[in-house]
Amino acid sequence: MxxxxxxxxxxxxxxxxxxxxxxxxxxxxxxxxxxxxxxxxxxxxxxxxxxxxxxxxxxxxxxxxxxxxxxxxxxxxxxxxxxxxxxxxxxxxxxxxxxxxxxxxxxxxxxxxxxxxxxxxxxxxxxxxxxxxxxxxxxxHRKASPIVRIGDLEIDEPRHKVLLAGEDVNLTPMEFELLYFLAANSGQVFDREVLFREVWGYEYVGQTNLVDVCVRRLREKIEEQPSKPRRILTVRGVGYKLADGGSL
Missing domain, CATH: 3.40.50.2300 (Response regulator)
Known part of the structure; x- marks a missing residue:
């Protein structure tokens, strides 16, 4: 992978x-x-x-x-x-x-x-x-990367900009990082340890709820029904993934 x-x-x-x-x-x-x-x-x-x-x-x-x-x-x-x-x-x-x-x-x-x-x-x-x-x-400092589009969700990495159905979505830096990582690897499931390392940049601390809270905040901003998410999905017993465009 x-x-x-x-x-x-x-x-x-x-x-x-x-x-x-x-x-x-x-x-x-x-x-x-x-x-x-x-x-x-x-x-x-x-x-x-x-x-x-x-x-x-x-x-x-x-x-x-x-x-x-x-x-x-x-x-x-x-x-x-x-x-x-x-x-x-x-x-x-x-x-x-x-x-x-x-x-x-x-x-x-x-x-x-x-x-x-x-x-x-x-x-x-x-x-x-x-x-x-x-x-x-x-x-x-990084080289410009392609814009990631999944359904009506658009993540513009170089400009640190997110659009949902053409409307701006205001994200914190780490919310953007988490969304971009999941979108760039849409369809793949990641556990909390991997997300913590890839997004926050250091090793996972098992007792923190940071990943779960960040996912919840993202759902509140990009899901029509945060309690019934269609974009950021929970894979029970494993972790989270962003649904690819075909499943939206």
């Missing part, structure tokens, strides 16, 4: 510009840890200590990534994520102290792209951030 993917299209980072990251956390120790993990020539960090400051500081197009703590004073991380996601597809990683709980799932449902659990190691944070940045910047 030949997979059409982009994980092997990694490029050398010759971009002289720093990636600007907004970090919001009310714990000074976490802010220091993030600064240690992401210090250097690649990243420029802007740190704030609560959600209200994060909303005031954020400007569309100014940041390449947001790191948002869930539990913050004045405005919590969920509200920050929801408000920013309503007007921007900037990648968002939520920081949570409670792994495997409804907090993580709720963050994904609001549009977060990934999460990291406190306490975390610098190497883990670096891997998560670099995976997200690599995916997003891949839109500009």
């Amino acid at each position: 030949r997979l059409l993917n982009r994980t092997n299209e990694r490029h050398e980072d010759n971009n002289p510009h720093q990636r600007k990251i907004l970090v919001a956390d009310d714990d000074p120790a976490i802010l220091r840890l993030v600064e240690v993990a992401l210090s250097g020539q690649r990243y420029q960090l802007v740190t704030v200590s609560n959600g209200l400051e994060a909303l005031k500081m954020y400007r569309d197009g100014e940041y390449q990534l947001l790191l948002i703590d869930v539990m913050m004073p004045y405005v919590d991380g969920f509200t920050v994520t929801e408000r920013i996601r309503s007007r921007s597809d900037v990648p968002i990683i939520i920081i949570t102290a409670r792994d495997g709980t409804d907090d993580v799932v709720h963050g994904f449902e609001l549009g977060a792209d990934d999460y990291i659990t406190k306490p975390f190691r610098t190497a883990e944070l670096q891997a998560r951030v670099e995976a997200i940045i690599r995916r997003v910047e891949g839109y500009q």
